[in-house]
Amino acid sequence: MMNEINKKRKSEREKFTEKIxxxxxxxxxxxxxxxLCTDISEYGIGLTTQCExxxxxxxxxxxxxxxxxxxxPVFAEVVWTKEIDDRIKAGLRFLI
Numbered sequence: 733m734m735n736e737i738n739k740k741r742k743s744e745r746e747k748f749t750e751k752i753x754x755x756x757x758x759x760x761x762x763x764x765x766x767x768l769c770t771d772i773s774e775y776g777i778g779l780t781t782q783c784e785x786x787x788x789x790x791x792x793x794x795x796x797x798x799x800x801x802x803x804x805p806v807f808a809e810v811v812w813t814k815e816i817d818d819r820i821k822a823g824l825r826f827l828i
Contacts (some may be wrong), residue, residue: 745771
């Protein structure tokens with residue numbers, strides 16, 4: 733499965749280990765959930781979380797900018813998910 737995903741990617745992902753927040757829901761007023769990023773590219777991001785995510789779901793991420801307290805809001809679509817123990821590993825595509 734991962735080889736198929738790698739073939740579909742437009743660019744290589746770089747290792748990116750950072751805690752972020754995410755929101756989900758129809759109006760994004762849902763509670764914020766924590767997630768741990770694993771990798772990132774100009775087109776998407778990989779993460780793990782305890783928050784339930786579903787394929788095609790649109791979520792809002794809050795990514796910290798380097799050397800700043802500012803959290804950049806970014807919308808992304810869940811492309812794939814995989815349950816590992818009590819966590820969800822997911823690949824997301826940025827919506828630009």
